[in-house]
Amino acid sequence: MEETLRELERRALQELEQCEDSNQLEAWRLRFLGKKGQLTAVLRGMAKLSEDERPRIGRLANEIRDALEEARASRQDALKEEERRRRLESERLDVTVPGWRFTVGGLHPLTRIIEEIEEIFLGMGFEIHEGPEVELDYYNFEALNIPKDHPARDMQDTFYITEEILMRTHTSPMQARTLEKTCPSVPVKIIVPGRVYRRDEDDATHSHSFVQVEGLMVDRGVRMSDLKGVLTVFARGMFGEDRQIRLRPSYFPFTEPSAEVDVSCPLCDGAGCRVCKGSGWIEILGAGMVHPYVLEKAGYDPDEVSGFAFGLGVERTAMLKYGIDDIRHFYMNDLHFLRQFRRGL
Template identity: 45%
Template sequence: MLEQIEKIAEEIAQSTAANAEELEAFRMRFISRKSVIGDIFGQMKNVAPEERKEFGQKVNMLKNAAQDKFKELVEALESASDNSAAEGLDLTLPNIPHELGSVHPITKVRAEINQIFERIGFNISEGPEIEDDWHNFTALNFPPNHPAREMQDTFFLEKDPDIALRTHTSSVQVRVMENQEPPIRTLSPGRVYRNETISARAHCIFHQVEGLYIDKNVSFKDLKDTLYYFAKELFGPDTKIRLRPSYFPFTEPSAELDVSCNICGGKGCNICKYTGWVEIGGCGMVDPNVLEASGIDPDKYTGFAFGMGIERITMLKYRINDLRLFTENDVRFLRQFSSI
């Protein structure tokens, strides 16, 4: 049996591996659980007791020799592979420059909006994108027959018709009102979903930022002053705003917010449809029913809310004419914002 060990040791020492298949064959023969060395270990019971110590030492030395040889073959094979790859290199070719990424324009504008409102005391609040009917519709004073509750306007989950992808971040405001006592001054940016046909001016996935301020004696003038400050900070000191009467279920009175077109300076162009004004969102005084549904006394507190599409603001700020560019991940488009 000692002669068998010596023969195996000689075979190990003379082994070579020119490729991965030969390396694996070596491993299976000498190192694996069913290897020839394993078989020799199994014969330990047949060795005379006085010879077992010497026999065990020789088998262990054989096992270590096999492992060392395997490591040597692996290193040799890797070295040969590296040399082969290096032979195919043309060191005269110009190097590929390391290109840094850039902040997405939507991310940049969202951060800029957050910073503007944080300077006047607003905090940032976030909530789930999969929302229940109460927070997305009912608590916001949407009547049971409102069109927004239909499948053609909202993405509902098939297994539960009361659960949907949120259609606005106003649902976050409801959660804040349910869990926080006034005064409340919060901003809710985030991604929303609506069942709309994708075009240059519309998308089924987009971003909103909505603000809420609730305290004693909050007036419509407070709302107007806040939005005027925001517009001047974002678009420049010469920016003007106007509020047009409108309707939203969760505010009363309600208004559409327009800003003077910063592309034509209010003179009229194709972006503002030659009116000099561009609509960027809606606003109004929080409806007393919404305050009551969220556990806030409407006789003691009043408040205002507003909401704006971040894509619309970004398009206006950077003069982008196609909403689809924001989600197509076209590197040519994104590179334009690397220095902004």
């Protein structure tokens, strides 16, 4: 049996040198050292040996197993080093090849407009709040004086998840949410940028999803003239220092009185052009004094405090500021269009 073990060791070492990769090495291990390997098969014959021979053959078998394991580990290290050398050789970089030209990105035009709006209102002491896009019917409608049978809901049909959960149609729900949390403290001065959803047809001026910025101010003695002053500062900061605004009577369920706000056309300076349809004015947002119902619903006393609110569309503002005639350009990911807004590049 000793000769058999020596022959097995010689043959195993010879075949080990022929292993060229890890798969062959694993096959070698199973063939010679595995539970069903050749060394185990030889050792099963130890039962036929005499009691004097068994300890000596057992020690020899263990020595051979250890030697083969050590040889396998050494061969494995050598194969890894060879594979590493071949990989480095095949992946060598040719430093003489011209490099890739990387294009530098920039902020999306809508992101730029949102940041400009935020900067203007932060300068007037407003805070920036955010709210959920998946909203409760209560905050989206009922807390804003729009009960379930109110006709104003037809103008803001949206995507319903359940009868009481929907995709918000405006950022105005944050009026109710914020006033509930702050009551009875004043002043409250916030703007709320965010995406809203309505079941509008997608065309050059409408989209089923767009970005809106809500504004709210509540304090003692807030008047309509304060609203006009704040919006004048905004219009001049966004469209130029010589802009003027005007307020036209309108209707919103959560403000009273309500107004549509126009800005003098920045393209023709109020003289009349194709963009402003010859009127010299362009509508930019809706606004009004916070309805007493909204204040009462949040816990405020409308005899003690008053406030104003406004909402503007970011896409509409960007279209006016940049002279863009189709809202869909903002969402088509056309690099020729977007590169125009890489300021300073």
